[in-house]
Amino acid sequence: MADYLSLTDAEKRAMLDTIGVDKVDDLFEDIPNKLRCKKLNLPDGKSQQETYAFMRALSKRNRIYDSIFMGAGSYDHYIPSVVKSICSRSEFVTAYTPYQAEMSQGILQAIFEYQTMICNLTGMDVSNASHYSGATAAAEGCIMSADKVKRVVTFDNINPDVMDVLSTYLTARGIELVVLDSVDGKAVLPDDIGIVGAVYCENPNFYGLIEDTTSIAVTCHNNGGKFVLGMNPIAMGLLKSPREQGADIAIGEAQPLGLPMSFGGPYIGFMATTQKEMRKMPGRIVGETVDSAGNRAYVLTLQAREQHIRRERATSNICSNQALCALTVSVYLASVGSEGLRHVAKACTSNAHYLANGLVEKGAKLCFNGEFFHEFVTLTEGKAEEIITALKKENILGGLLIDADTILWCCTEKATKESMDKVIEIVGGVL
Amino acid sequence: MKTIYEISKSGKRAVTFAPISVPEYTLDSTLTRDELNLPSLAEVDLVRHYTALSKRAFGVDDGFYPLGSCTMKYNPKINEEVASLEGFASVHPRQDTDEIQGSLALMSTLSAYLAEITGMDAVTLQPCAGAHGEYLGLQLIKKYHEKRGDVKRTKIIVPDSAHGTNPASASMAGFDIVAVKSNDEKGVDLDELRAVVGEDTAALMLTNPTTLGLFEKNIEEISKIVHEAGGLLYYDGANLNAVMGIVRPGDMGFDVVHLNLHKTFSTPHGGGGPGSGPVGCKSMLAPYLPNPGVVKTDNGYEFSFSEDSVGKVTAFYGNFGVYVKALAYIVTLGAEGLKEASETAVLNANYLKARLEDLYPTEKGRHCMHEFVVSLEDLKKETGVSAMDVAKAMIDGGIHPPTMYFPLIVHEALMFEPTETESKDTLDEAADLLRSLYEKAHTCPEELHTAPHHAAIKRPDEVKAARNPILRG
Numbered sequence: 001m002a003d004y005l006s007l008t009d010a011e012k013r014a015m016l017d018t019i020g021v022d023k024v025d026d027l028f029e030d031i032p033n034k035l036r037c038k039k040l041n042l043p044d045g046k047s048q049q050e051t052y053a054f055m056r057a058l059s060k061r062n063r064i065y066d067s068i069f070m071g072a073g074s075y076d077h078y079i080p081s082v083v084k085s086i087c088s089r090s091e092f093v094t095a096y097t098p099y100q101a102e103m104s105q106g107i108l109q110a111i112f113e114y115q116t117m118i119c120n121l122t123g124m125d126v127s128n129a130s131h132y133s134g135a136t137a138a139a140e141g142c143i144m145s146a147d148k149v150k151r152v153v154t155f156d157n158i159n160p161d162v163m164d165v166l167s168t169y170l171t172a173r174g175i176e177l178v179v180l181d182s183v184d185g186k187a188v189l190p191d192d193i194g195i196v197g198a199v200y201c202e203n204p205n206f207y208g209l210i211e212d213t214t215s216i217a218v219t220c221h222n223n224g225g226k227f228v229l230g231m232n233p234i235a236m237g238l239l240k241s242p243r244e245q246g247a248d249i250a251i252g253e254a255q256p257l258g259l260p261m262s263f264g265g266p267y268i269g270f271m272a273t274t275q276k277e278m279r280k281m282p283g284r285i286v287g288e289t290v291d292s293a294g295n296r297a298y299v300l301t302l303q304a305r306e307q308h309i310r311r312e313r314a315t316s317n318i319c320s321n322q323a324l325c326a327l328t329v330s331v332y333l334a335s336v337g338s339e340g341l342r343h344v345a346k347a348c349t350s351n352a353h354y355l356a357n358g359l360v361e362k363g364a365k366l367c368f369n370g371e372f373f374h375e376f377v378t379l380t381e382g383k384a385e386e387i388i389t390a391l392k393k394e395n396i397l398g399g400l401l402i403d404a405d406t407i408l409w410c411c412t413e414k415a416t417k418e419s420m421d422k423v424i425e426i427v428g429g430v431l
Numbered sequence: 432m433k434t435i436y437e438i439s440k441s442g443k444r445a446v447t448f449a450p451i452s453v454p455e456y457t458l459d460s461t462l463t464r465d466e467l468n469l470p471s472l473a474e475v476d477l478v479r480h481y482t483a484l485s486k487r488a489f490g491v492d493d494g495f496y497p498l499g500s501c502t503m504k505y506n507p508k509i510n511e512e513v514a515s516l517e518g519f520a521s522v523h524p525r526q527d528t529d530e531i532q533g534s535l536a537l538m539s540t541l542s543a544y545l546a547e548i549t550g551m552d553a554v555t556l557q558p559c560a561g562a563h564g565e566y567l568g569l570q571l572i573k574k575y576h577e578k579r580g581d582v583k584r585t586k587i588i589v590p591d592s593a594h595g596t597n598p599a600s601a602s603m604a605g606f607d608i609v610a611v612k613s614n615d616e617k618g619v620d621l622d623e624l625r626a627v628v629g630e631d632t633a634a635l636m637l638t639n640p641t642t643l644g645l646f647e648k649n650i651e652e653i654s655k656i657v658h659e660a661g662g663l664l665y666y667d668g669a670n671l672n673a674v675m676g677i678v679r680p681g682d683m684g685f686d687v688v689h690l691n692l693h694k695t696f697s698t699p700h701g702g703g704g705p706g707s708g709p710v711g712c713k714s715m716l717a718p719y720l721p722n723p724g725v726v727k728t729d730n731g732y733e734f735s736f737s738e739d740s741v742g743k744v745t746a747f748y749g750n751f752g753v754y755v756k757a758l759a760y761i762v763t764l765g766a767e768g769l770k771e772a773s774e775t776a777v778l779n780a781n782y783l784k785a786r787l788e789d790l791y792p793t794e795k796g797r798h799c800m801h802e803f804v805v806s807l808e809d810l811k812k813e814t815g816v817s818a819m820d821v822a823k824a825m826i827d828g829g830i831h832p833p834t835m836y837f838p839l840i841v842h843e844a845l846m847f848e849p850t851e852t853e854s855k856d857t858l859d860e861a862a863d864l865l866r867s868l869y870e871k872a873h874t875c876p877e878e879l880h881t882a883p884h885h886a887a888i889k890r891p892d893e894v895k896a897a898r899n900p901i902l903r904g
Binding site: 002003004005006007011012014015016018019020021024025026027028029030031032035036037039040041042043044045046048051052054055056058059060061062063064065068070072073074076078080082085086088089090091092093094095096097098099100101102103104105106107109110111112113115116117119120121125126127129130132133134135136159161162164165167168169171172173174210236237238239240241244253260261262263264265266267268278284285286287288289290291292293295297298299301302303304306307308309310311312313314316317318319320321322323324325327330331333334335336337338339340341342343344346347349350351352353354371373397400413416417418420 | 432434435436443444445446447448449451452453454455456458459462463464467468469470471472474477478481482483484485486487488489490491492493496498501503504505506507509511512513514516517518519520521522523524525526530531532533534536537544547548550559560561562563565566570573594595596598599600601602603604605608645646648650651674675676677678679682683693697699700701702703704705706721722741742743744745746747748749750751752753755758759761762763764765766767768769770771772774775777778779781782785786797798800822823826831832834837851852853854855857881883886887888889890891892893895896897900901902903904
């Protein structure tokens, strides 16, 4: 058994003597005896070698695929080597939240640079330091807009996990969540929707379709609401920025920017907004200032919004967020640069359109008519499950089975022509 | 030091991708953006920039980090290695259950172990951090009362010594907050508590050991008062590192608990996350836990769904990669090892306290648990040197300062939590440094007012930062 302790028996004895007690147990005298527990019913400890073997054996019970055509909230992108290398540095990994600015300039500057990149990517004025996931960012973005008008409108074509989390958070706050049916897979906001606190929409939506966000933004604003827009950050390499689409608050799941799928987490939600909404924003924010010698310095700022100052009147309860994931996102964006991100986005959409065309040629139908980015839904009556099973045999993870007829596919830049031709051939064999 | 944008030069790049192997697809120009401003750097520039930043940061691997309430124990390296195993890192969260038996077994095992450690009947791993766990735990409580038709229970009682997340989470969960004062022993004042509980009480939130690092001796009476009033008892697990294998929240009378895997269970804090905040509860609250749960059946592990669930609190299943590290830790230590960790955490804290308390006053006549709070109120009166000054001077000594000005009920507070993984030598060095700073406060206070002198920066102007916010480069 390893114990990660660093005391000899002689040192322990000397320490007890200094404290003035006979044995360690004497230090626990405040705990009533009848509350003390028996030995925990857990296995005995293991050596490092045994722990490794145990964990590796568990990992082997998961299936790994050669090719992945499933997205739906978790995306299989190429992660540049430099990302893992930098983000494994223990000064970043083993630090706490940067409360002591003098000792944490590296982390504070890294977060400041993250905020800058997120602002440039989204076109917004200010970004916070991160959320737990795109789903909680969406929920907190809606809450910050619906404090007075307690009514949020969204559509049935958003990511179902985001829908669930929105529902949990908004219900708790007494905010009404209105879910509108999509039309041919796309969001349509009627002019007579009535007064709203916020409208939440995703672009691309869960089906991969590119939404007419500009008109939604106008209608949302006409009805007094803030437009909260969720975007896949890879799509932002090509599509108009959230700001250009009329968003007041841009949020999203930034896992595609350098984080492994890792069975769903840890991921990272981003949030950026306008100058006007800055002081309502939840979460940590890093600001630039000067030190007493006049040199540039970074600090956690606008803390009057936060729980440790304002307690129950804080804009959010968030304390620990996803700082190391934010660092990962920054290193990813800085390593690929504008050209790299555009290339990845272009490869994603080109691959998706190639696969979609190939599947259509084999007899699949596209469920929706609209333009899509890197995900799309096919209709193959009664054959969807058979398709997925046939792909598995070739160690290909097909798209997400939505029902007996439909599959939600995704292509990233990792998809090769060869792998997509194989998918097309296998699907052709089933149909 | 320059920012990454200041060293960026267009035309450079760090990474290349495979050429697009299919006909390029062009989206309609009405949909696309013209301008995108990300940094352009060569790989070597990028690596040197971030390496330089890392040298301006300080982690547990760099030195002593006695940040109270944060449990900055050593983060074992094997935990990182196993979390990166391909079988964990490369799995899609929506794969079929027969293909993710390893992940589900891991989650089920970790939940069961945490239930045993806390004395709870069921555990969800889904919340992503401690405050997120608090939020969920309070939602369970809300649902419990609602389901019983007890709709008047709108208030959460929070001691004045509580973490700021407690009232903030209660507010997010839709509750009103009632603060209850501490008694002379810095515990919950029982008369005050009796006066505030009633038919509107949903729950009392408590840490035990308290934020003063003291065991709440009246916990049984507190539990009785709250339960007799029809309320529930919520355990903030931030301080669990003192009592693993010694006393369990469930046995103390708590109904709901959240844990911080990034504190007690050795997963690294990453400069502010990702953490993980599992929530445990007694059986009457289990139906309200978030979907999906994980259950073991004759056909292996499967997801389970409860109709009465409060809903999801994040995407997929939470910060799975953190669970891998926490399980590796628990498996390594086992029952005895966890108990020894807590015992040693308490030993280390009491030793450091014993070496300081003649100069730095703390709660008298009692042993502390895993942390202790000293007050520099007298030192400030005598010398003008504040808790902040001493904390900043510690930076020059290569030690991360303790938590400052918390809990709010102690003036000029410094809260030390050494954790179990520190050696006697480290504790002695810290004690020697703090004793020398006490002397210096009397002989040369100016040196402390202007500390740190050898850090990356001098003290920053926080007022300027908040008044004229510059939040991007």
